[in-house]
Amino acid sequence: AQSVAQPEDQVNVAEGNPLTVKCTYSVSGNPYLFWYVQYPNRGLQFLLKYITGDNLVKGSYGFEAEFNKSQTSFHLKKPSALVSDSALYFCAVRDKRRAAGNKLTFGGGTRVLVKP
């Protein structure tokens, strides 16, 4: 069965500094990986996805993620964090079994706090 792990419950960063949110995955075969963000009292919003191709994926709001097959990681990054980036971030993997439809398995989430 596929799974994702987000080893950090919370990441604190000063505004203007680089932000990294870690994600590792466990799947058989090639993974389909996603990042979503959840702001307070809101639903999740799609940031980016990796299906195939370049290991560096660019997404919304200046975020990017680096796929590393040898380390089975898909870390989310932003070169310069903003206070408005404070939110809950989820890494997810899609179940590739035909019967699973478009089901996503989410990690436990990482809360990001960007301080002014």
Next chain:
Amino acid sequence: DSGVTQTPKHLITATGQRVTLRCSPRSGDLSVYWYQQSLDQGLQFLIQYYNGEERAKGNILERFSAQQFPDLHSELNLSSLELGDSALYFCASSGSGLTNEKLFFGSGTQLSVL
């Protein structure tokens, strides 16, 4: 605004009761998904519908059921409620339900079972 509408936003009920959560997908989206978010279980996939038909099933309890109607809105029915069913229930939609499509999430229904 994602375009996905969920009602009600908050629901407080007692153990043993039955409730219905409603979801209207984005205009034109054929696929609807239900997820449960709780502190102990995290985000769990419940079920996916595509154009009225069940497409995929996750960790949905037998006490829970869902359906998607001809106008594409969906309802999640929760019965014989237990304290542990208290959670935030999200609905999401996508265009065709094809794999690797991004999902658009509603703001959720916060269910409190007392």
